[in-house]
Amino acid sequence: MTLPTLFANHGGFGLNFDLFETNIVNLAIVIFGLYKFLPNFLGGILERRRAIILADLKDAEERLAGATTSLAQAQKDLAEAQQKADEIRANGKARAEAIRLESEARTIEEMARLKQGAVADLDAEAARVSNQLRREAARLAIENALAALPARLNEQSQAQLVNQSIQNLGNA
Secondary structure (H helix, E strand, O other): OOOOOOOOOOOOOOOOOOHHHHOHHHHHHHHHHHHHHHHHHHHHHHHHHHHHHHHHHHHHHHHHHHHHHHHHHHHHHHHHHHHHHHHHHHHHHHHHHHHHHHHHHHHHHHHHHHHHHHHHHHHHHHHHHHHHHHHHHHHHHHHHHHHHHHHHOOHHHHHHHHHHHHHHHHHO
16 A cells, blocks of 8 residues: 555545645645735725725715705704794784684674664654655645635635735734
């Protein structure tokens, strides 16, 4: 049994210690090259990636700060707008109440004016009717007197009435 085949089983797993056959030198050179050149190559890539990530993080933090400031300003503006809306609502309610009270007062005044007008119209109509009734009564009295006068007045009574009327005209 030779050393290279010491641990080898028939077609199974085993260790081969022949340096040239196993390419250990080549592997050592590759590993040494990777160890020597890979850190600079990968380090540069990783450093650039790190710088990009840090720049992105810084940009995100700046945008976050800007968004926070904008949010605070928007919340302040919203609070002011809500306060203004509450003031407008309160002023609107007060104005509506004032308009309602003013409208009620005008309605009451208008109703009083209409009532006074109706009373005045009623008084005027009553006076007109009263005057018309007086005239009608006077006309009827005169007609009745004129109708009854020829039967009551004889010539002597007529002469006496005429003399008395002349005398009354003379005294006046």
